[in-house]
Amino acid sequence: MRSQTTTSRRGRRVLGVALLGTLAITLAACSAPAPTQPESDAVDLDHIKDATVRILAQGDFVEPGTVDPYEGGWFGSGFIIDPDGLIVTNYHVAGGADSMVVWIGDDNEDGDEIEAELVGYSECLDLALIQLTDGDDYPYMDWHEGDIAEGLDVYSAGFPAGDPNFTLTKGIVSKSDFEREFNWSSLDHVIEHDARIRHGNSGGPLVDEEGRVVGVNYAGDSEDDYNWAIHRDEVLDVLEDLEDGDAVQSLGMSVIGFITEDGSSSGVWVQSVQPDGIGKDTGLVAGDVILTMDGEDLAKQGTLTEYCDIVEDEGSDSEIEVEVYRPSEDAYYTGQFNGDELEFDSYGSGNTTTVEGFTTISDSSNTIEVSVPGTWTDIQGDPFVDDLGRSYTSLVATTDIDQWLGGSWAVPGVTILASDELLGEDINAQLANFLSSIAPQCTLDNEGEWDDGLYVGQYQYFTGCGGTDTDFAGLVAIDNDNTHMIFLAVQMVDETDRTTVLDEILATFIARY
Numbered sequence: 001m002r003s004q005t006t007t008s009r010r011g012r013r014v015l016g017v018a019l020l021g022t023l024a025i026t027l028a029a030c031s032a033p034a035p036t037q038p039e040s041d042a043v044d045l046d047h048i049k050d051a052t053v054r055i056l057a058q059g060d061f062v063e064p065g066t067v068d069p070y071e072g073g074w075f076g077s078g079f080i081i082d083p084d085g086l087i088v089t090n091y092h093v094a095g096g097a098d099s100m101v102v103w104i105g106d107d108n109e110d111g112d113e114i115e116a117e118l119v120g121y122s123e124c125l126d127l128a129l130i131q132l133t134d135g136d137d138y139p140y141m142d143w144h145e146g147d148i149a150e151g152l153d154v155y156s157a158g159f160p161a162g163d164p165n166f167t168l169t170k171g172i173v174s175k176s177d178f179e180r181e182f183n184w185s186s187l188d189h190v191i192e193h194d195a196r197i198r199h200g201n202s203g204g205p206l207v208d209e210e211g212r213v214v215g216v217n218y219a220g221d222s223e224d225d226y227n228w229a230i231h232r233d234e235v236l237d238v239l240e241d242l243e244d245g246d247a248v249q250s251l252g253m254s255v256i257g258f259i260t261e262d263g264s265s266s267g268v269w270v271q272s273v274q275p276d277g278i279g280k281d282t283g284l285v286a287g288d289v290i291l292t293m294d295g296e297d298l299a300k301q302g303t304l305t306e307y308c309d310i311v312e313d314e315g316s317d318s319e320i321e322v323e324v325y326r327p328s329e330d331a332y333y334t335g336q337f338n339g340d341e342l343e344f345d346s347y348g349s350g351n352t353t354t355v356e357g358f359t360t361i362s363d364s365s366n367t368i369e370v371s372v373p374g375t376w377t378d379i380q381g382d383p384f385v386d387d388l389g390r391s392y393t394s395l396v397a398t399t400d401i402d403q404w405l406g407g408s409w410a411v412p413g414v415t416i417l418a419s420d421e422l423l424g425e426d427i428n429a430q431l432a433n434f435l436s437s438i439a440p441q442c443t444l445d446n447e448g449e450w451d452d453g454l455y456v457g458q459y460q461y462f463t464g465c466g467g468t469d470t471d472f473a474g475l476v477a478i479d480n481d482n483t484h485m486i487f488l489a490v491q492m493v494d495e496t497d498r499t500t501v502l503d504e505i506l507a508t509f510i511a512r513y
Contacts, residue, residue, distance in 0.1 A: 051138070052079050053105075056074075058100075089127075121242070123254060123255055153208065184256055186303065190228050190230065191215045198220070202217065292322070320336060324342060364381045372505065396416075398412065457478060459474065473488075474489050
């Protein structure tokens with residue numbers, strides 16, 4: 001889980017049942033032998049902070065459902081594994097970055113950052129090594145020796161939400177070794193634990209009571225308090241290759257598996273392409289969708305399982321037949337990884353819908369942030385006080401502010417309100433009040449609980465508003481740190497608004513208190 005700045009890069013989120021993916025979990029035994037380590041000068045638990053790093057990465061991505069790249073920044077964590085400044089982190093922290101800077105421990109003032117460069121990586125294992133470009137004799141960590149069993153005391157170290165303040169949480173290992181499939185990784189050896197992690201902890205270490213590394217934190221479920229780390233043995237098995245600068249179980253791309261709601265279509269979305277990777281040599285570009293590899297459909301459950309199985313079984317250097325759809329051209333291409341470069345095959349249905357590039361906007365206090373279509377140029381971001389004297393930050397974006405504020409159903413737009421004065425209020429009552437003027441004019445289509453990993457609350461989705469084809473979505477939620485309540489309203493006048501635009505707004509809205 002990495003924490004976002006500039007443009008939020010949470011996983012894709014939708015209201016109701018739209019674009020739901022399925023996660024598969026199976027058990028596996030770890031056969032790698034336990035490592036043995038000589039005595040070293042590695043840090044102990046009391047000094048673990050000195051070898052834990054905060055990472056700011058920046059780069060260009062094309063997100064699912066869009067065709068135009070945008071530049072964003074995001075935070076993650078990592079840890080130093082040798083005195084020369086070699087750092088382990090997640091690929092979803094370092095992959096696709098044009099630049100990275102690192103702060104070590106409490107050295108988080110301006111001017112303390114050190115530039116870092118990508119060394120080796122694996123998108124399937126969600127691992128990356130990066131190298132500090134300046135200095136030496138850094139504090140570093142060693143690896144846990146012996147078995148990793150259920151009940152082992154462990155600690156998660158890192159910088160959640162990109163906060164410069166170091167955090168350390170305690171727990172135990174609840175599952176010592178099993179398989180875990182996500183839409184951005186496919187791992188045979190994962191540790192489940194309850195040493196709480198949050199967005200921004202990605203890439204940080206999970207350590208034992210001596211400060212030795214048990215695993216690399218990479219994902220979590222805030223609602224049920226599940227926390228997952230890449231098993232030590234999974235890392236050590238490929239560490240030497242990564243140190244040599246290799247791309248392991250990788251085709252050199254940042255990718256996300258997806259499946260449509262009705263299961264009729266699935267694939268692997270290419271968010272970015274490494275400049276020296278196999279995908280680049282094959283002719284793939286950011287925004288492509290990989291449909292099949294060696295004739296097998298990909299992401300059949302919305303995960304990277306098939307993609308990574310093929311790469312692991314056949315090898316990253318093998319010739320692999322590939323079929324690609326390029327939404328920006330509504331065209332299909334065929335070719336081979338490590339073989340024939342992509343060539344045009346045919347055009348699609350011609351029914352694709354795209355939007356002009358998204359842009360990130362903020363209110364006047366820079367508290368609220370969201371990504372909206374570049375055509376929504378009428379923006380208002382002034383705070384206000386309601387009739388009960390409660391203060392709100394506010395952000396409105398639309399194509400015509402006068403029509404929007406006048407209650408017209410003819411224009412698309414978004415309103416986001418946030419307040420730290422309503423904590424403790426009933427979510428359902430607040431949602432009903434928020435939508436009191438909307439609900440009588442629309443037909444309720446679906447409703448339910450909301451949890452995107454950052455906010456928990458309730459939503460309602462309406463259709464046929466004001467006797468038109470316009471849809472309306474309303475959401476009220478509280479952030480996981482219980483610092484504020486947020487209100488979100490999105491009005492959608494066409495199919496692009498209901499899919500691409502809604503998806504982008506729901507993936508990027510955030511308020512910071």
